[in-house]
Amino acid sequence: MTTVQRVWYAAYGSNLHAQRFAYYRRGGTPPGTDHTYPGFRDPSAPAATVPLMLPGSLYFAWQSPVWTGGVGFYAARPATGWPIGVAARGYLLTVGQFGDLLAQEMYRTPATDFDPAPVLAEDSVRLGPGRYETVVHAGTHEGIAILTLTSPWDPETVALRRPAARYLTMIGAGLRESHGWDTDRVIEYLRVRPGIAEHWNDVDLRGALLRGTGLESP
Numbered sequence: 001m002t003t004v005q006r007v008w009y010a011a012y013g014s015n016l017h018a019q020r021f022a023y024y025r026r027g028g029t030p031p032g033t034d035h036t037y038p039g040f041r042d043p044s045a046p047a048a049t050v051p052l053m054l055p056g057s058l059y060f061a062w063q064s065p066v067w068t069g070g071v072g073f074y075a076a077r078p079a080t081g082w083p084i085g086v087a088a089r090g091y092l093l094t095v096g097q098f099g100d101l102l103a104q105e106m107y108r109t110p111a112t113d114f115d116p117a118p119v120l121a122e123d124s125v126r127l128g129p130g131r132y133e134t135v136v137h138a139g140t141h142e143g144i145a146i147l148t149l150t151s152p153w154d155p156e157t158v159a160l161r162r163p164a165a166r167y168l169t170m171i172g173a174g175l176r177e178s179h180g181w182d183t184d185r186v187i188e189y190l191r192v193r194p195g196i197a198e199h200w201n202d203v204d205l206r207g208a209l210l211r212g213t214g215l216e217s218p
Contacts, residue, residue, distance in 0.1 A: 004095055004116050004117075004120070004145065005094065005095065006047065006092055006093065006094055006095065006144060007092075007093060007095060007098050007116060007144060007145050007146070007147045008050070008052070008090040008091065008092055008093075008141055008144055008145065008146040008147065009090065009091045009093050009097075009098055009101060009147060009148070010052055010054055010088040010089070010090055010138055010146050010147065010148040011088055011089045011090075011091065011148075011174075012054070012058055012072055012074055012086050012087065012088040012089075012148065013071060013072035013167075013171060014067070014071075014072075014170040014171060014174070015089070015091075015174070016087075016088070016089045016170075016171055016173075016174025016175055016177070016178055017170050017171075017173050017174035017177060017213060017215070018049070018089075018174075018177065018178075019213075019215040020170055020174070020213070020215060021091065023037045023039075024037055024039070024040070024100075024101050024104050025039060025040050025043050025045070025046075025097070026039050026040075026043050027039025027040075027043070030214075030215070031214045031215060032166065032214050033066050035065075035066050035107075037104050038104065038109045038110065039100075039110075040096075040097050040100040040101070040110065041096065041100055041110050042094065042096060042097055042100075044094075044097075046091040046092050046093055047092040047093075048090075048091075048092040049089060049090060049091055049092070049178070050089070050090040050092075050141060051087070051088075051089060051090070051178050051179045051180075052087075052088040052089065052090045052141060052146065053085055053086065053087060053088070054074070054085070054086040054088050054138045054139070054146070054148070055076070055084065055085070055086075055138065055139070056074055056075050056076045056077070056078055056084070056086055056138070057074075057075045057078035057079075057082040057083060057084060057085075057086065057155070057193075057194070058072055058073070058074060058075075058086045058087075058193050059072070059073055059075060059078075059079075059082065059155065059158070059160060059193060059194040059195050060072055060073070060160060060161055060162070060163045060193065060194065060195025060196060061073055061151070061153065061158050061159060061160055061161050061195060062131055062151070062161060063161060064167075067163070067164050067166065067167040068164050069161060069162055069163045069164030069167055070160065070161025070162055070163045070164075070167075070195050071163065071167060072163070073131070073150045073151045073153070073158075074086060074136060074138075074148050074149075074150040075150070075155040076123075076124060076136050076138070076150075077155065078155055079155035079156045079194070080156070082155065082194055083192045083193065087175055087178075087179055087189060088148070089174065089178035089179075090141060090146060092144070095113075095114055095116055096113060096114070098114055098116075098147060099112070099113055099114025101149075102114060102127070102132070102133070102135070102149060105130075105132035105133075105149055106128070106130045106131075106132060106133055116145065116147065119135045119136070119137050119147065120137055120145055122137075123136065123137045124136045124137065126152050129152070131151045132149040132150065132151065133149075133152070134149070134150050134151060134152045135147055135148075135149060136148050136149075136150055160194050160195040160198060161195055162195065162196075162198075162199035162200070163195060163196065163199075165204075165207075165208040165211070166208075166211070166213075166214070168190065168196075168200075168205065168208045168209060169208050169209060169211045169212070169213055170213050171190070172186045172190070172208070172209035173213045175189065183206065183209055183210065186209055187202060187205055187206055187209065190205065190209075191205060
């Protein structure tokens with residue numbers, strides 16, 4: 001049996017923005033936060049990046065201490081009436097790098113290896129109680145598995161939360177960067193997502209999307 005060496009990590013939130021994702025890879029403290037990422041044990045750049053569209057839905061929930069508002073989560077089985085289709089950015093990572101990403105999403109220091117076999121067999125595996133400890137197999141691209149991270153919560157009963165402006169700024173920049181969308185297309189995509197639809201109007205959403213991410217300077 002062939003051992004899986006690489007997977008596509010499908011980022012659908014702030015990690016759509018390559019510079020933001022680089023803090024997970026190289027380590028460091030992103031501007032505007034007090035959280036320091038230890039980085040990957042192998043900080044090599046992704047072998048490739050691609051725009052992806054995933055089945056399922058994007059919604060916003062929880063209360064992030066980093067972003068001070070709701071953050072994005074992936075629902076492979078959406079609640080009734082939720083819009084289908086999640087814009088993502090695929091980063092081609094080694095399996096070890098993906099495991100280090102998973103550890104850092106839960107504020108742990110990378111130390112153990114990740115085995116993709118269970119999630120490839122089951123399509124979704126809950127590795128722990130944390131908000132990003134459920135790993136989902138969301139398809140394949142060029143014969144390589146697409147994996148993403150999400151919560152174990154039931155979309156039908158989850159408490160939706162308003163995302164902060166600076167979080168939406170980062171997502172918007174990432175969508176423009178990875179998918180080549182203009183601001184109107186980004187607004188069209190985001191405005192109907194659960195958690196945004198209830199709390200943001202188009203004018204304020206546009207204003208958030210046109211701000212700088214704070215990552216422009218090296």
